[in-house]
Amino acid sequence: MQLPREVIVGKGTLPRVKEVVQRLSIRGPALIIAGVKSCEIAGKQVRDLLEQTGMNVDTLLVETATIRDVLMVEERIKAWHPRVLFAVGGGTKIDAAKLSSARQDIPFISVPTTVSHDGIASPLASVKGFDKPYSVMAQAPLAIIADTDVIAQAPWRSVISGCGDVIAKFTAVKDWRLAHVEKNEYYGEYAASLALMSAKLVIKNAELVKPGNDEGLRVLLEALISCGVAMSIAGSSRPCSGSEHLFSHALDMVNCPHGMHGEQCGVGAVLTAYLYGANWRRIRDALKRIGAPTTACELGVKDEDVVKALEMAATVRPERYTILHKLNLNREACEKAARITGVIG
C-alpha cells in the first residue's frame, strides 16, 4: 500500500513546497509537468521555490493525458534524470505525471490547481489511448500540496464536479459490497468507510461550498484526498468507482465531447441509487444544494443519450460487478429509472 507522506492543504500553502522537498530529503533535479495556464498560476512559482533550494528544475508543458503525452514525459525523464516529478495542474497533468513517473520509477508530487475529481491523490491514472476508458494503476503521490488560493482561481464548475465525484461514493461503496456478497470479491471495510465518510462530509457541509468560501474548498479537498487514500488502501478504484462511474464512462462514449466527470457521476449516482431502492432523493437534493446538475438538460446531454448510456454502462466494464450487471436492464427499464428520478423529462 502506497500512501502520501506529506499532505498540506490550505490557504497560501504553495511556498511550503520548499520544506516538503527538504523533509523528504529530495536532492537532485526536478521536472515540473504543467499546462500553459497552470504554469502561470502555480508552475512558475513552484519552479522558483525549488530553485531557491538549489535544485535544478526543468518544466515540460502538457495539455492532454494521452499515451503519447505519457511517453513524451517518459522521454524527458530518461534524458534529464529528475529525482522527482511535480504535477502542477488539473486532472490531465496529474494523470500524465502519475503514470509516467510510475513507469520510470521516480516519485511524483501532486500540486493540484483544480478540484474537479479524486485523481489528485489516487494511485490510478486516467489516460486516453488505452483500449479501456477507465483508469489504470500507476502510483500514489509522495506528497500533495494543495493551496486553496491557487485552486480558487479555477472555474467554479470544477468545484461542483469535484463534489459530484465525492457524492458518487455512496453508490460506489454499495456496488463494492454487492460484489463482495454476490461474487465473493475482496471488500475492505476501512477503505469503504473512508470513501463513505468523505461523501457524508461533503453533503453535511454543502452550504460551505460556495464561491469565495475557503472552508468549503478545504472540506472538498480533504474529501477528495481521503478518497484517493481509500483507493490506495483498497489497491483498486473499487471504493470510489461503481455503477455511477460506468454510467459516466458510457455517457462519454455516446456523447462526445462530453461534460465534466464529477457532474456525470453525480447524476449517475442518483440513477443507480434508485436502482438499489436507496434514498436517491437525498443524493439528488445534495447535488442541487451545491448547484450540481441533476438532469440530462443541466448536463447538456439529450434525454435519449442518458437512457442509452445507462443501458450500455455494464458493458463498459463487464468484470466490475455492480447493480447494473445484477439487474441487466433493458432500454425500457432504463428509461423508467431516468424518468422517475427526474433525470429526463
Ligand SMILES: [Zn+2]
Ligand atoms: Zn471519479
